[in-house]
Amino acid sequence: MTPVLDIEGLSKGFTLHHLGNQIEAFDNISFKVAAGEFVLLKGANGAGKSTLLRTLYRSYLPRAGVIRFHSVHGPIDLARAADIDIAHLRRTEIGFVTQFLQARPRVSAEAIVAEPLRLHGVPADEALARARAALSTFGVKQDLWKAYPTTFSGGEQQKVNLARALILPQKLLLLDEPTASLDANARKALVSRLAELKAAGTALIGVFHHPGDVEILIDRVVDLTPEITQSEDRMDVDI
Numbered sequence: 001m002t003p004v005l006d007i008e009g010l011s012k013g014f015t016l017h018h019l020g021n022q023i024e025a026f027d028n029i030s031f032k033v034a035a036g037e038f039v040l041l042k043g044a045n046g047a048g049k050s051t052l053l054r055t056l057y058r059s060y061l062p063r064a065g066v067i068r069f070h071s072v073h074g075p076i077d078l079a080r081a082a083d084i085d086i087a088h089l090r091r092t093e094i095g096f097v098t099q100f101l102q103a104r105p106r107v108s109a110e111a112i113v114a115e116p117l118r119l120h121g122v123p124a125d126e127a128l129a130r131a132r133a134a135l136s137t138f139g140v141k142q143d144l145w146k147a148y149p150t151t152f153s154g155g156e157q158q159k160v161n162l163a164r165a166l167i168l169p170q171k172l173l174l175l176d177e178p179t180a181s182l183d184a185n186a187r188k189a190l191v192s193r194l195a196e197l198k199a200a201g202t203a204l205i206g207v208f209h210h211p212g213d214v215e216i217l218i219d220r221v222v223d224l225t226p227e228i229t230q231s232e233d234r235m236d237v238d239i
């Protein structure tokens with residue numbers, strides 16, 4: 001199996017300055033993810049699932065541990081890499097889907113979705129055609145393609161968000177509750193796009209409010225609940 005991510009002894013805490021103490025988000029987490037693997041993160045509220053995803057994306061720096069990412073340029077420790085390298089990896093190899101679209105004023109839905117393709121060198125016409133196809137797949141009405149998502153409903157914004165985030169295959173894709181606020185058809189479209197990406201070799205790590213949505217994709221479950229943190233074969237776990 002081609003390795004994508006090796007996480008060793010990863011810990012993260014937050015300092016609450018006004019209380020003068022530390023909150024432990026997660027402690028001493030270790031697991032590996034290979035190309036084409038889907039890892040489900042689970043754990044009680046506050047177990048650290050979102051914080052772990054943000055730490056892997058380097059929105060947060062860990063307190064300790066190694067996040068070895070096998071980039072096309074060679075292995076790199078995301079916990080220690082320079083910001084400029086992280087910015088490059090985010091454009092080219094590591095994707096992050098959250099529940100929230102960063103809609104920009106006066107940028108149309110189709111332009112937002114086409115942008116990653118344009119940055120990747122895809123010609124404007126082709127990028128636009130692929131963006132429209134992706135919007136259609138996720139069920140965004142054609143009337144809205146040229147509109148500005150700042151005024152869209154929560155579910156419509158999330159569909160634009162997903163169309164954009166999943167339009168280019170990445171080596172590593174982090175997913176933080178991407179099905180929140182989606183209707184049944186869009187959830188189905190999401191699962192089928194994730195299956196395509198997995199088959200193409202993307203490594204996926206995700207938190208899902210309803211793991212049953214993605215059950216057919218899950219290879220392993222990592223449980224962040226304190227005391228019983230473990231990685232198990234999916235056949236043995238109750239998700």
Ligand SMILES: Nc1ncnc2c1ncn2[C@@H]1O[C@H](COP(=O)(O)OP(=O)(O)OP(=O)(O)O)[C@@H](O)[C@H]1O
Pocket residue numbers: 014015023024025043044045046047048049050051052
């Ligand atoms: N920016 C922050 N500053 C201080 N504490 C934080 C911060 N972000 C998260 N925490 C704390 O870290 C712990 C883990 O939070 P996190 O959001 O990662 O949990 P989660 O497993 O995703 O929870 P949920 O299932 O409720 O979404 C919580 O106790 C939370 O209060």
